[in-house]
Amino acid sequence: MTPTRCAVIGVGYLGKFHAQKYAAFSHADLIAVADTDAEAAARVGADCDCRAVTDYRELLGEVDAVSIAVPTTLHYQVARDFLERGTHVLVEKPITSTVAEAAELNRIAREHDAILQVGHLERFNAALLDLAGQRCAPLFIESHRLAPFKPRATDVNVVLDLMIHDIDIILDMVRSPVKAVAASGAKVLSEALDIANARIEFENGCVANVTSSRVSLKSERKMRIFQKNAYVSVDFQNRGLSIHRLGEREMFPGIPEVTTETSIFEEGDALKTEIAAFLEAITNGGPVIVSGEDGQRALETAIRITEQVRQGAHVLGEDG
Template sequence: MSSTRCAVIGVGYLGKFHAQKYAALPNADLIAVVDASPQQAAAVAADCHCRALTDYKELLGKVDAVSIAVPTTLHFQVAKDFLEHGTHVLVEKPITVTVEEAAELNRIARDKGVILQVGHLERFNAALMDLADRNIRPLFIESHRLAPFKPRATDVNVVLDLMIHDIDIILDMVRSPLKSIAASGAQVLSQAVDIANARLEFENGCVANVTSSRVSMKSERKMRIFEPSAYISVDFQNRGLSIHRVGEREMFPGIPEITSEESFFDESDALKAEIIAFLKAIQEGAPVIVSGEDGQRALETAIRITDLVLRNARVLR
């Protein structure tokens, strides 16, 4: 299999892991890492045995694919420059700051015939990937994504930081246009919204209740899915999948039995799986699991939720 010339733009907390994955894969040739901090770039480059740069423009037209893990405000310009030079792009979530920017990146990717993938990492969770192979028809979905406060993530609010993972998963799972959204939330520790709840109603009748907090005393990433005659629980944190269905026999007269199937998956490397999928789409033409259009759709919904949260917070004051 031919090797793809790759680079990572932004090698801070998350970007350095991208670089390590590329460096370890036999079908990737990590050419360089780029960071505004010369010291950080040099440290990661030494670990991954590649060049260290501080200006990504030195790589335009010289690599086949890049991961972009710079601050969200820089996603659009950096991704645009690489896409326009015919480079495949894996950009961290959220795809951009605005929907208009996301639409422009998708247009360029289509015009240039290159791949634009968005780093919604939870799609590569082993439990969710197992569920993706099953034909489910959600009627009601409830998700909770709770985490302790981390100062490094405060450049965006909790909707764009945490909830957007579940928004992306739910939109992909339901596959129906949104009919309405209701949302509320509050600032607690940062200058942005730190806890939020949204109710999404879809045209096919499905309803999703989504809660995210980054000021919790515990970590929890769970989604509960109710469909005709079945209840499914996905534990993203512990990679667990529980499926409870109405059985053929009776538990009591007139009351059907409940059959249960529970699976736990070995610890897996979701980021490695994400990058492998990106390279497979480039090298083999495999479907893009989280496309630029998926990223744009999740961003648009997250922005609508954020606007509603801020509007309702002003009303309460």
């Protein structure tokens, strides 16, 4: 099998890991990395034994697939240029800055028969992958995604930075149109929202209460899912999954027993799994786990939440 010719555009904190994964796959040929920072490009290129360029346009038409890990504001331009050449694209989340840009990328991908995958990495968490194989019909979902402040992530607000992970998972799990959104948030250490809470109501009756913060003292990534006769807890950070169900026996007369199944999964490599799925979709026509359409829906809901905060004047420290 001829290896897929690949490149990574943007080799900052996350992009360099993309490059390392491609370089390690026998069925991928990492042709080059690109970054406007010549020193960073050269360093990663040397580490991965590939060409380094400062202008990604030099690679148009030379590769079969790319990972794009540039700032969000550049996602549309870079992804568009490659998709128009029929190049398969894995773009980091959020897919773009606007829904219109996301819709255009999806149109171009369809027109040129190119795969467009979005880097919602949490979908490849071992605990969630295990849950995906089981029946899930949520009635209520509660999620908390908390992280300490990191200056490098402030090019977007906390909704687009962190909450969008849970939004994507919840939309995929519930599979029903969003009916209503209520949200509030605060700017704490940056000029964008640093903490936010959203209540998302779906047309099928499910409700999700989602909280994200990038100004916490500790890290936490948990989701709790309530459905008829069952309660599921997913700990993304520690790769833990607990499922509590009503049993067939009685714990006491008239009180049914509750059975518990708890699993702790070995530490995996979610990024490696994500890129492997991308390459599988390219070479063997496997399913696109997080499609461009998925990325667009998650972005649309994230922007709706952000606008709800602004329109409701619920941003701490702002008037009107």
